[in-house]
Amino acid sequence: xxxxxxxxxxxxPEDVSHRIAAxxxxxxxxxxxxxxxxxxxxxxxxxxxxxxxxxAVDERRAAISKAFGPTRPIDDRVAVDAAALRAAHPALxxxxxxxxxxxxxxxxAVILTADHRWSRxxxxxxxxx
Numbered sequence: 044x045x046x047x048x049x050x051x052x053x054x055x056p057e058d059v060s061h062r063i064a065a066x067x068x069x070x071x072x073x074x075x076x077x078x079x080x081x082x083x084x085x086x087x088x089x090x091x092x093x094x095x096x097x098x099a100v101d102e103r104r105a106a107i108s109k110a111f112g113p114t115r116p117i118d119d120r121v122a123v124d125a126a127a128l129r130a131a132h133p134a135l136x137x138x139x140x141x142x143x144x145x146x147x148x149x150x151x152a153v154i155l156t157a158d159h160r161w162s163r164x165x166x167x168x169x170x171x172x
Contacts, residue, residue: 044146046156
């Protein structure tokens with residue numbers, strides 16, 4: 044499961060975390076692992092491109108899909124789990140709760156993020172920083 048911070052770092056060679064994110068993703072891919080990108084991560088990853096217009100959005104969307112596969116929609120089970128996470132962790136932002144909830148609902152082995160606060164929320168969180 045990828046958080047926006049890791050996805051953007053992997054896609055941007057100028058990002059301070061690019062090298063470590065790319066290495067970590069390559070290691071998982073080399074092991075045969077697959078990735079999940081939730082609809083909320085896709086939305087966050089398209090904000091900058093949205094300022095530049097539809098062609099930029101389409102290009103970024105295609106790059107994400109090619110690298111990581113189809114986008115995982117947010118469904119009722121994820122929404123319910125995200126609500127429970129927010130109730131248990133009031134400082135957790137809703138977009139973050141949704142990303143973690145997808146990982147929990149889909150029973151992923153690892154949730155990759157650069158946000159150290161997430162490690163208090165779920166044991167599957169692995170920091171990429």
